[in-house]
Amino acid sequence: xxxPALDTFVPGSGMAGTGSSACPxxxxxxxxxxxxxxxxxxxxxxxxxxxxVLRSESPVHYDAAxxxxxxxxxxxxxxxxxxxxxxxPDNALRAVTPLPFAVLRILARAGFTLPPALANNGxxxxxGLRRVVTRFFNAEGVAAAVPMxxxxxxxxxxxxxxxxxxxxRCELFTSFAQVLPCRVLMELLGIQGVAPTTLIRWSDASxxxxxxxxxxxxxxxxxxxxxxxxxxxxxxxRGGTAPPSSFIGALARHRLPDGEPLDxxxxxxxxxxxxxxxxxxxxxxxxxxxxxxxxxxxxxxRLARQAGLAEAWVEEVLRREPPxxxxxxxxxxxxxxxxxxxxxxxxxxxxxLGSGSDPGVFPDxxxxxxxxxxxxxxxxxxxxxxxxxxxxxxRTEAAVALRAAAGRLPGMWLEEGGAETPMLxxxxxxxxxxxxxxx
Numbered sequence: 001x002x003x004p005a006l007d008t009f010v011p012g013s014g015m016a017g018t019g020s021s022a023c024p025x026x027x028x029x030x031x032x033x034x035x036x037x038x039x040x041x042x043x044x045x046x047x048x049x050x051x052x053v054l055r056s057e058s059p060v061h062y063d064a065a066x067x068x069x070x071x072x073x074x075x076x077x078x079x080x081x082x083x084x085x086x087x088x089p090d091n092a093l094r095a096v097t098p099l100p101f102a103v104l105r106i107l108a109r110a111g112f113t114l115p116p117a118l119a120n121n122g123x124x125x126x127x128g129l130r131r132v133v134t135r136f137f138n139a140e141g142v143a144a145a146v147p148m149x150x151x152x153x154x155x156x157x158x159x160x161x162x163x164x165x166x167x168x169r170c171e172l173f174t175s176f177a178q179v180l181p182c183r184v185l186m187e188l189l190g191i192q193g194v195a196p197t198t199l200i201r202w203s204d205a206s207x208x209x210x211x212x213x214x215x216x217x218x219x220x221x222x223x224x225x226x227x228x229x230x231x232x233x234x235x236x237x238r239g240g241t242a243p244p245s246s247f248i249g250a251l252a253r254h255r256l257p258d259g260e261p262l263d264x265x266x267x268x269x270x271x272x273x274x275x276x277x278x279x280x281x282x283x284x285x286x287x288x289x290x291x292x293x294x295x296x297x298x299x300x301x302r303l304a305r306q307a308g309l310a311e312a313w314v315e316e317v318l319r320r321e322p323p324x325x326x327x328x329x330x331x332x333x334x335x336x337x338x339x340x341x342x343x344x345x346x347x348x349x350x351x352x353l354g355s356g357s358d359p360g361v362f363p364d365x366x367x368x369x370x371x372x373x374x375x376x377x378x379x380x381x382x383x384x385x386x387x388x389x390x391x392x393x394x395r396t397e398a399a400v401a402l403r404a405a406a407g408r409l410p411g412m413w414l415e416e417g418g419a420e421t422p423m424l425x426x427x428x429x430x431x432x433x434x435x436x437x438x439x
Contacts, residue, residue, distance in 0.1 A: 051354035060340035068349040074358035081383040087329040110227030117269035153404040173435040181282035190246035202229035211426040284323035284431030304407035312370035322380035325353040
């Protein structure tokens with residue numbers, strides 16, 4: 001197995017049991033960064049106090065538990081993203097938790113490999129592959145897709161409304177936020193013969209296996225699902241039945257810089273990344289946007305009727321609470337960043353979530369101000385040559401979903417009390433896993 005995604009580093013044990021009781025602001029009584037656990041309950045539920053301390057006390061901070069250098073200030077994160085020659089993307093898709101032999105064997109049996117294609121590609125082939133993707137997700141194409149997005153959103157919301165009328169409640173995460181982007185992507189890319197629930201399960205399993213901290217038994221379960229996903233993608237790419245106008249058809253026609261056709265493995269890797277980004281992360285954005293819209297006093301009632309508010313609200317959520325919270329880079333040579341000397345090969349974790357709350361760039365970052373003059377300066381989609389090619393589609397889907405939900409489900413509020421909302425606790429992804437709306 002030579003795939004970059006299977007090259008792993010070994011995280012330490014962290015601080016078990018710190019949970020939400022560890023106070024990162026208690027500088028007088030403890031070393032807060034000594035208690036930092038990127039997978040811990042305290043950080044997952046409320047990362048902002050930790051990020052504030054990182055920015056002010058140690059903006060380029062070595063985290064011994066993961067072996068990563070945490071970069072939290074806006075200017076430093078942006079500098080890294082805009083300098084791919086010095087900060088390589090090769091480690092972007094590497095597994096966070098070591099994959100033992102039994103897991104590798106399952107993936108090998110499925111022929112799993114992720115050669116450089118998009119997010120993890122620093123080679124000359126990246127530009128052409130990215131161009132193939134952007135043709136399907138450019139502004140003109142996304143604008144043309146709005147009626148289709150609206151149709152699917154209304155269909156799903158009609159079912160949610162029926163459930164609410166019958167029971168007084170509806171779980172919008174699984175019935176709406178997750179399903180909408182999956183069905184949109186399937187129509188845009190011409191995907192048939194597979195259920196949306198299956199694609200969602202495969203995509204989510206991939207995120208958990210490569211960006212989570214699952215136990216061995218769970219890793220084995222996830223590897224089976226990821227293997228199925230990869231095998232389905234491989235069969236679909238090799239089948240030769242995709243319409244020439246489809247995404248897979250465009251990959252089949254694509255030529256590499258040396259004039260050779262794109263190999264199947266790289267085409268599958270490109271599909272793997274596009275499917276996950278187009279489904280899971282967009283669904284996570286929609287869930288967060290809906291949750292913040294329902295929770296903020298007076299906002300839900302105005303979203304359906306105030307022109308531009310849904311789009312502005314999505315942008316502010318992207319700044320403050322993006323679904324992709326971190327991304328990785330590696331230093332090509334020894335260098336200095338934020339006044340800290342980094343050795344060659346240093347593994348960097350860019351805290352996108354923290355950069356959007358940098359008070360030096362966004363005043364009063366904790367306040368939701370949907371009409372900030374500089375809100376589009378956030379780094380939720382990255383920057384530079386690896387900026388997310390699906391940014392326009394994600395923004396549009398989230399705004400359509402928010403406006404449609406507020407219009408079709410007026411007078412709703414979030415369920416309160418009981419257990420706290422479970423949150424996705426992966427290294428680079430964060431979103432609510434439950435979104436129960438009540439009437």
